[in-house]
Amino acid sequence: MGNRPHIDQAVLHRQAQVAVLAGLLRGDIDALVEAVAPADIPGWFTPDVAVLELAMSALDLASIPGSEPLQYEGLRERYLPEVEFRGRVEHRNSQYALYAASCMRGGLQPDLLNDAGWWQTRLWIYAVYAAVIYSRAAAARRSTTLEQVAHDLAARHGLV
Template identity: 70%
Template sequence: MAKRVGINLDVLHSRAQIAMLTGVARGDSVHELIDAVAPHHVPGRFAPDVALLELAAAALDLACPPGAEPLEYEGLREGYLPEVTFRGRVEHRNSQYALYAAACMRGGLQPDLLSDAGWWQTPLWQYAVYAVVIYSRAAAERLGLTSQDIAQRIAARRHLQLRAAD
């Protein structure tokens, strides 16, 4: 019987974050970001949902520092992610959940991701990619910075070293 190779979950966690932020810094499309994160999803062993939601929470924190005007949920997806069309109630609800989960994490509440989203057909981490993009774009707009600047600031907060531009 073949011995199962160990998977370091912390390494997958940080690599998923680095892949995501490197793509955001480069200005990659949402589909390219999903493709960049996908190799870090190991079915049955590791999903990068928490790793990505942590990035979304950090981006939201940049967009809405204490005392700042809060973001309005209405129109958030359409305004900051116009290239993605959510079809049907399920996709709308799943994308809403990712945005809300990141906001919960930012506020200190850890959502029950496995119970809430573990059964979804499309994994939560893909919707978390959308949340990172939305909150990063909101932060860039509010702070008058580029996506690259926002990605670098989030990386610094998470103690991550982004890959050099290709």
């Protein structure tokens, strides 16, 4: 790490989650990704898990008991139309983040390092997309605002 100041990983974890929730309300996906980027410190911390935890909780909010399951087909197009995934790699990476959050919700911890540690584009970027998708789905399925979903997520993660 050289002369870089030592930043506690728990602080970076929390900062990444706060950045996602604040960015979620602004609605600018590019700015949201930029806001999370400072928490990505190569060789020290990557916000993959922090952001996937939010995506997992958002999926939990979108999964209303007694209602139809959330359908994967068309999920990105419905809830993240402003991002165009090009090529097989981007589609696969996005799919992985959506599936990883779902696995975590079901109690299965994905092997993030072996599955995605070698990717050229960092997993946390796709995790941000998954968090946005599941948060928007939760708002739509609960007939509430994205602001309320963000507040509920913040409360679940002790960020309020």
